[in-house]
Amino acid sequence: MSISSRSDKKGGFRRVRFIILAISVFYLAFLQSSVMTFNTAYVVLSNETSSPLFNQYQLGATAALLNMNQFDWSPTYLPLALHRFPLDGLQRSFTFAASFAGGLLGTFPMLYVLKHVGAHVTMSIVGIASCILCALTPVTIAASFELFVVLRFITGFLAAPIFPVIGTVIEDWAPMEEKGLFVAILSAHVELDTLFTPPVGSLIAEKVNWPTVFYVQALVCAFFTVGWMYFYRDDPGEHFMITRDEVDMIHRGKTKDHLMSPPYRAIFTSLSIWAVFISAIGTIFVGQFMDVFSPQYFTSVLGYSPTITGTLTIIPTIALLPLKAIAGIASDKITRISELAKLRIFNSLACFLGAAFFVVIILVPPSTNSAAATALIMMPFILLAFLSGGFHKAAVMISRQHSSFVYSIVHIFSMLALICSTFTIPLLTPEETFEQWRIVFIIFIAVLTISNIFFIIFVKAEPAEWAHVSNTKNLDQNTNYDNKYNSLTVQWKY
Numbered sequence: 077m078s079i080s081s082r083s084d085k086k087g088g089f090r091r092v093r094f095i096i097l098a099i100s101v102f103y104l105a106f107l108q109s110s111v112m113t114f115n116t117a118y119v120v121l122s123n124e125t126s127s128p129l130f131n132q133y134q135l136g137a138t139a140a141l142l143n144m145n146q147f148d149w150s151p152t153y154l155p156l157a158l159h160r161f162p163l164d165g166l167q168r169s170f171t172f173a174a175s176f177a178g179g180l181l182g183t184f185p186m187l188y189v190l191k192h193v194g195a196h197v198t199m200s201i202v203g204i205a206s207c208i209l210c211a212l213t214p215v216t217i218a219a220s221f222e223l224f225v226v227l228r229f230i231t232g233f234l235a236a237p238i239f240p241v242i243g244t245v246i247e248d249w250a251p252m253e254e255k256g257l258f259v260a261i262l263s264a265h266v267e268l269d270t271l272f273t274p275p276v277g278s279l280i281a282e283k284v285n286w287p288t289v290f291y292v293q294a295l296v297c298a299f300f301t302v303g304w305m306y307f308y309r310d311d312p313g314e315h316f317m318i319t320r321d322e323v324d325m326i327h328r329g330k331t332k333d334h335l336m337s338p339p340y341r342a343i344f345t346s347l348s349i350w351a352v353f354i355s356a357i358g359t360i361f362v363g364q365f366m367d368v369f370s371p372q373y374f375t376s377v378l379g380y381s382p383t384i385t386g387t388l389t390i391i392p393t394i395a396l397l398p399l400k401a402i403a404g405i406a407s408d409k410i411t412r413i414s415e416l417a418k419l420r421i422f423n424s425l426a427c428f429l430g431a432a433f434f435v436v437i438i439l440v441p442p443s444t445n446s447a448a449a450t451a452l453i454m455m456p457f458i459l460l461a462f463l464s465g466g467f468h469k470a471a472v473m474i475s476r477q478h479s480s481f482v483y484s485i486v487h488i489f490s491m492l493a494l495i496c497s498t499f500t501i502p503l504l505t506p507e508e509t510f511e512q513w514r515i516v517f518i519i520f521i522a523v524l525t526i527s528n529i530f531f532i533i534f535v536k537a538e539p540a541e542w543a544h545v546s547n548t549k550n551l552d553q554n555t556n557y558d559n560k561y562n563s564l565t566v567q568w569k570y
Contacts, residue, residue: 092315092322093250095307099300099303099307099308100242100304101261101264101265101268102265104238104242104265105266105268105269107238107300108266108269110207110209110235111179111231111235112269112367113289114171114213115367115368116277116278116386117281117290119375119382119385120286121281122161122163156214156287161218161221166502166503167221168502169499172368172502173495173498173499174225174232175228175235176232176491176494176495176498177229177232177495178234178235179232179487179491180488180491181236183240183484186234186236186240187237187484190237190240195244195245195248196305199237199308200305202237203304203305204298204301206234206297206301207301209230209231210290210297211294213290214287239483239487240483240487243479248311249326251325251326263468264397267396267400270393271390273293274385275387278382278383278386279383279386280292283383338478338481338482339478339542342540343475343482343540346474346540348470348534351534351535351536352482353485353486354531355423355467356489356493357527358427358523358526358528359460359463359524359527360490361497361520362460362520362523362524364493364494364501365497365501365516366392366457368498370389371385374388376509377510377513378450388450391454392454395454396457396458396460396461397461399458403422403461403462403464404464404465406465407422407464414537415473416535416536416537418465419467419469419473419537420532422463422464422466422469423462423528423535424528425462425466426459426462426463426528427524427525427527427531428524428528430456431456431520431521431524431525433452433455433456434517434520436452437452437453442510443510456520467535470536471483473536473537473539474539475543478542
C-alpha cells in the first residue's frame with residue numbers, strides 16, 4: 077500500500093497531530109453520548125408525575141374515580157413535550173439492549189467499511205446519520221415503541237466503530253514516542269461523554285422538556301462532526317496544515333508488523349488473553365450500572381431530583397479521571413515489583429476493593445444515612461480507574477502489534493456484557509426498591525471476584541509467542557522523496 081503526500085512545507089503549524097487528537101476525542105465523546113442521551117432523558121419521559129398535566133388531572137377528577145394509570149397519553153392530541161412513556165421492565169430491557177445489540181452486530185461490518193473506505197469518510201457519514209437519528213428520537217418513541225427499538229439498534233450499529241477508530245487514529249497520527257499519550261487522551265472519550273450529557277441533559281429535561289435533550293445533543297454532535305469532516309485526514313501527509321517534518325516524525329520508527337493479519341487461532345487459544353477478556357466482561361458488566369442505571373437508583377432509591385441526579389452521576393467520573401492518570405503513571409514508574417505483580421495489584425484494587433464496597437453497601441441501607449449511601453455507591457466505580465494498570469495494560473503487553481484486534485474482541489465481549497446486564501438488572505428491580513437492588517449488588521460482588529481471580533491466575537506480563545515483533549524494516553527506512561514532485565511517499569508493504 078502506498079500513501080503519498082504533496083506537502084513539503086517547512087513552516088506552518090507543527091502540532092497538527094494534537095489538533096487531530098483534540099477533535100477526535102471530543103467527536104467520539106459526543107458521538108457516543110448520542111447513543112446514551114436516552115438514558116438521561118428517561119427519568120423524566122417515563123415519569124407521569126413530571127408532566128404539567130399531572131396536577132391538572134388530579135385537580136380535575138376525584139381520586140375515587142380516576143388515577144394516572146387511566147390517563148390516555150396518546151400522541152394524537154397531546155403536544156410531544158407533555159407525553160410520558162412509562163415502560164415496564166421488559167420494555168426497558170429492550171430499549172437499553174437494542175443499542176448494545178446494534179453495537180455488537182455492527183462491529184465487523186463497520187470494521188470492514190473502515191478498512192476499505194477510511195476513517196475520514198466512514199466516521200463523517202456515521203456522524204451525520206447519528207445526529208439525524210438523535211433528533212428523530214422523540215417523534216419515534218411517540219409513534220411506536222417497536223420503531224423506537226429499531227432506531228436504537230441502528231444508532232448502536234452506527235456507533236460500533238468508535239472503539240476501533242481509536243486504534244486507527246493512533247496508528248495514523250501518533251508518533252511512536254507519543255502513543256501512550258494518544259491512548260490516554262482518546263480513551264477519555266467515555267469520561268467526557270459522562271461529564272456533559274447527564275448533568276446538562278437532566279437540567280434541560282427538568283427545566284425545559286425532555287425532547288429538547290435530544291435536539292441539543294444532535295446540534296452539539298453535528299458541530300463536532302463538521303470539525304471532524306474539515307480537519308481529519310486518513311493520511312497525515314495530505315493534511316493542509318501539516319509540515320513535512322511532522323509527517324516524518326509521525327512515521328519514524330514504525331514497523332510493518334501491525335499490517336500483518338492477526339493469528340486468530342493463537343489469540344483465541346491464549347489463556348492470558350482470555351484473562352483480559354474475562355476481566356473486561358466482569359468490570360464492564362458492573363460499570364454499566366453507573367452509566368445506565370444510576371439515574372434510576374439515585375431518584376427511586378435515594379430520592380434525589382432529576383437535576384441533582386444528573387450532577388451526582390458525573391462525580392465518579394470527575395474523581396476517576398485524575399485517579400486513572402495517577403494509576404497509569406504509577407504502573408509505569410514503580411520498579412521495585414515485577415510487571416506481573418503490578419498487573420495483579422492494580423486489577424485487584426479495582427475488583428476486590430470494589431467488591432468490598434458493595435458488601436458495605438448491602439449491609440448499610442440508604443435509610444440509615446443517605447449521604448453515606450450516596451458516597452458508598454460511587455466508590456466501586458471510581459476504583460475502576462485502576463484498570464488502566466490492570467487488564468487494559470495487560471492487553472497491550474500481551475498482544476503488542478495485534479492490540480487493535482484484541483481490543484475489537486474486547487468491544488464485542490463488552491457489548492455482550494452490556495446486553496446481559498441490560499436485561500438482568502431491570503428484571504431484578506421492577507419496583508426499584510433497595511431490597512431488589514441488594515440482589516443486584518450481590519451479583520456484582522460475585523462477578524468482580526470471580527473475574528479477577530481468573531485474571532490473577534492466567535494473566536502474563538510479556539508478549540505472547542504470536543506477538544513477538546519480527547525483524548522488519550522501519551517505515552522511515554522505506555521513505556522515498558520524489559524530487560520531481562517534491563512529495564513525500566511512504567511505502568507500506570505486506
